[in-house]
Amino acid sequence: MTNATNGFSLLEMLISLSLLSVLFALSLPQFSKLKRDTAVSESTHRIKLLIEEAILVAQATATKHVVQITQQQVIISRYGAGSPESSISLPPGITLFSNSSSFQIASSGVVQPKRVLVVSDSQYCEIVISLRGRVRTQCNL
Numbered sequence: 001m002t003n004a005t006n007g008f009s010l011l012e013m014l015i016s017l018s019l020l021s022v023l024f025a026l027s028l029p030q031f032s033k034l035k036r037d038t039a040v041s042e043s044t045h046r047i048k049l050l051i052e053e054a055i056l057v058a059q060a061t062a063t064k065h066v067v068q069i070t071q072q073q074v075i076i077s078r079y080g081a082g083s084p085e086s087s088i089s090l091p092p093g094i095t096l097f098s099n100s101s102s103f104q105i106a107s108s109g110v111v112q113p114k115r116v117l118v119v120s121d122s123q124y125c126e127i128v129i130s131l132r133g134r135v136r137t138q139c140n141l
Contacts, residue, residue, distance in 0.1 A: 036093070036120050036121060036123060037123055037141040039091055039093070039094060039120065040094060040118055040119075040120045040123050040124070040125055040139070040141065041125060041139055041141065043088075043090050043091065043094050043118050043125075044118045044125035044127060044137050044139065045137070046088050047074050047088055047096075047116065047118065047127060048127055048135050048137055050074060050076060050086060050088055051067060051074075051076075051105075051127070051129060051135050052135050053076075053086070054067060054076045054085075054086075054105050055105055055109070055110075055133040055135070057085075058105045058106060058107050059107050059133070061107075062107045063078060063079065063107070064078070064079035064080075064104055064105065064106050064107075065077065065078055065079060065085075065104070065105045066078075066079050066102055066103070066104055066105075067102060067103050067104075067105060068101065068102045069096055069098045069100075069101055069102065069116060070096065070101070071095050071096055071097075072089060072090050072094075072095070072096070073087055073088065073089050073090065073096075074087060074088045074096065074116075075087040079104065090118075093120050093121075094118060094119070094120045095118075095119050095120070096116060096117065096118060096119075097116070097117040097119060098114065098115065098116045098117070099114065099115055100112075100114065103129075105133070108133075109130070109131050109132045109133035110129050110130070110131055110132075110133055112131070113128070113129060113130055113131055114128075114129040115127070115128055115129075116129075123139075123140065123141045124139070124140055125137055125138065125139040125140070125141075126138050126139075
């Protein structure tokens, strides 16, 4: 006659909980990397949309716009106007780099092609603006 018991013993439950906690601890760095990657790609997408909107407004109204780029912000204003029309501030840990701090958007496109890097740790996305005003992105996440 065998003596079978139903359920888990306390030792079995402790072993399974310790295995689950080890697996959780090993997967945590992947979640933080995923969060950083998402923040970089989302910021890049928001900046791209803002620049595309400025290009469309410049073409529709036949006015020049100025895009100013700092390390933490992109500001769009009408050429000659003091107040910004729209802007985006980046979350902490994400920085912008560009080959110039500002550039003009005319109704025919951009005066010079521009590149803007959105950087966080070793991840980055590049925004390229062509002379005709086409905006494309490329990410290395």
